[in-house]
Each structure stands twice: as C-alpha cells, then as structure tokens.
Amino acid sequence: MQFKTILKTLPLLMLASGLASAAHAADVKLGLAAALTGPAAKYGVAIKNGFSLAADEVNAAGGVNGNKLLLVIEDEQGKKEEAINVFKKLIFKDKALLVFGPTLSNSAFAADPIANAAKVVAFGTSNTADGITAMGPFTFRNSVMEADVLPVTTRAAVKHFGIKKVAIIYGNDDAFTKSGYDVFKGTLADQKIPVTTTEAYAKGDVDFKAQLTKIKASNPDAIVCSCLTEEAANIILQTRALGMKQPFIGGNGLNSPKLFDIAKGAGDDTIMGSPWSSENLTPANKAFIAAYKAKFGSDPDQFAAQAYDALHVVAAALKKIKLSGALDKDRIALQQALPAVTIDGATGKFAFRKAPPVTGKEVGYDAQQEAIVNIAKGGKFILLK
Numbered sequence: 001m002q003f004k005t006i007l008k009t010l011p012l013l014m015l016a017s018g019l020a021s022a023a024h025a026a027d028v029k030l031g032l033a034a035a036l037t038g039p040a041a042k043y044g045v046a047i048k049n050g051f052s053l054a055a056d057e058v059n060a061a062g063g064v065n066g067n068k069l070l071l072v073i074e075d076e077q078g079k080k081e082e083a084i085n086v087f088k089k090l091i092f093k094d095k096a097l098l099v100f101g102p103t104l105s106n107s108a109f110a111a112d113p114i115a116n117a118a119k120v121v122a123f124g125t126s127n128t129a130d131g132i133t134a135m136g137p138f139t140f141r142n143s144v145m146e147a148d149v150l151p152v153t154t155r156a157a158v159k160h161f162g163i164k165k166v167a168i169i170y171g172n173d174d175a176f177t178k179s180g181y182d183v184f185k186g187t188l189a190d191q192k193i194p195v196t197t198t199e200a201y202a203k204g205d206v207d208f209k210a211q212l213t214k215i216k217a218s219n220p221d222a223i224v225c226s227c228l229t230e231e232a233a234n235i236i237l238q239t240r241a242l243g244m245k246q247p248f249i250g251g252n253g254l255n256s257p258k259l260f261d262i263a264k265g266a267g268d269d270t271i272m273g274s275p276w277s278s279e280n281l282t283p284a285n286k287a288f289i290a291a292y293k294a295k296f297g298s299d300p301d302q303f304a305a306q307a308y309d310a311l312h313v314v315a316a317a318l319k320k321i322k323l324s325g326a327l328d329k330d331r332i333a334l335q336q337a338l339p340a341v342t343i344d345g346a347t348g349k350f351a352f353r354k355a356p357p358v359t360g361k362e363v364g365y366d367a368q369q370e371a372i373v374n375i376a377k378g379g380k381f382i383l384l385k
C-alpha cells in the first residue's frame, strides 16, 4: 500500500475501531432524543439523567439477557425540525433498536411519524398532549396524558381553594399547551366552573401584561395555566406585580423545578397533577430518589422519574425476547413485547393501555396510571391533602 493511501485510509480505520470499542456487538443500542439546550432543557436534562441512572442500574446488574444497554443521546433542542433530524440519525444511522423522546409533544407530532414509517418504537416519557399515540402502533408513552390528569387536578384545586370561577391563559401555538387548554375547557364545563376570560400567548412571549390586565379585570378566583414552565413562571411573577393574589392551576408543564428557579416564592400554592411524588415512599421510589441524589447531587423531578421508569419498562420487554441480530425483526419483536409489560417503578405501578381507536388507523399505547395532585410550597412540590 502506498504511503498516500495509508494516510487516506487511516482516519477511516481509526473511526471504525473507535466505534467498535464504544459499542461492541452485543450492546443493545437505545436512542434518546431530548431537549438538552433551549427553553425546554430543564425538562430534557432531567429526562437524560433518569435514563442514564436506569441504564447504569440495568448494566450493573448484568444487562439484559447478557447484553449491555447503550444509550445514544442526541439534543433535539426542543425544536420540531431538530427532533426530525435526530430521529432520522438515531433510526437510520445509529440503527437504534428503539428511540425514546422527544421531550415536547410539539416535537413528537413531527418526529413520531418517521419512527412509525420505519417500524421503530418511539417511546415518549413526557409527551402528554392528546393524540400522540394516535400517530401509529409504534408510538408508546408512559407519560400520563393531560386528559387523565387535568380533571383530577381541577377537582382537587376547586375543593382546596373553594373556587367558583376561573380565568384561563394558554399558549396557542404549541401542541401540548393547546391540547391542555382544550382539556381544561372541557373539564371546567363538566365540573360547572365558569370561565371569566380566556387569554392566549405565543411561544417566546415574555410580556403577558395585556392578557393579565384583562384577567385581573374579570376577577377570577384562580388562574388556569396551560403553559410550559418558563412562560408559566413569568406569568405568575407578572400576575403578582399587578397585585393579583390568585392561585394557579397548571398542567404537566408546571411540574419542573424551573418554576421555582424563575418564580421563586411566587410559585407557591400552584396546583398541578402528576403520577409521581417525592413523598410516595414505596421501596422503588425511595431507591430511585436516593440513587438519583447520589449520582447527580440534586433532587429528581417527575420527568426524571418517568424516564427512569421507561428504561426499566423497555428492559423488562427486552428480557422477554431473544434478539436475532436482524434489526428490522428485532425492532418489531420489541414493539410486540412492550404492551404486556408491567412494572412497579418510581412512579408506582405501571401498565400500558391501547390508545383510543382511530378509524382506518392502527394506534399506539398510552399509560394506565393514576394522577396524584401536588401543590407548590417553599420551592417544592408536596402532596395536596
């Protein structure tokens, strides 16, 4: 071989050997598309941590049927276009057996069709909008959807504060905040709570004074907020600046500690639902919380808990199948093994249920889990009793 040719080939050889040492043949590659930068990063980093912790645990216990789990993690920045790019990379280039994520429902509506077309499971751990699992039989989620959580949250908040009427504020250009709004609207009608005014904002807005002034004039007992955490926190702060003292009722977006990073004490008394609570002292949850603190030096949140559980759900499904090495076959075998999996995880007992039927379409699988209602107090989410 000529010297020139060797020089040309060398980087390729190095690359190949590098890949081989990072992932030996028996590794099971699982993709994770998460928002690790941008406004949704606080959710995405918690999700990444939950997955890393669970993968380390499974691997330390010998892996799955002798195979180690290898997480291939990509930043989708909380953007639709990036979620599409990252899904394509994980599915077609990295040849992941399954893809977890993306973080936001808004991105899942863009990226999941790629996974369904390629017959690869897209497993959402934080997508709570309606219609996610209607995208196809390869879409799974363990994130309990707004439609299941908000009626329970609203009923508990109404009782706790003796609420007679509410105002609503929501983001009208994000799939999750829009879906949460629709669910809140139906829930308030069902529970016979009049709405004094409904105000909307757009992604990236930072000044909510116009909407909040209208809400103030309508004199509600509480404010319903279908928002992502950063917007919710700024809305709460600006409400207090206008001299308004009403408590907030939120959806899944408000479950992040980012609420307190921005709103500080003004976040107190906000009520939101989730399947997870740090006060749920089951052995699985206690072990999760202690291991998370030891590894990351901070408390976990519900996004970390759901990610952690999702990895254990997939590990349980993998234990039931014998991987053949033929990627297409193995991806389908995993999709077929998942629906029957049940675990007792950080978020409690978990099972899947088939998504509501859609005519002429195969659907995926939702979470079958009860919602717990939390209230913010002193920078923490505590159980509403």
Ligand code: ILE
Residues within 6 Å of the ligand: 040, 043, 103, 104, 105, 106, 126, 127, 128, 129, 176, 228, 252, 253, 254
């Ligand atoms: N549950 C929401 C969604 O589906 C957010 C996820 C809060 C981070 O987009």
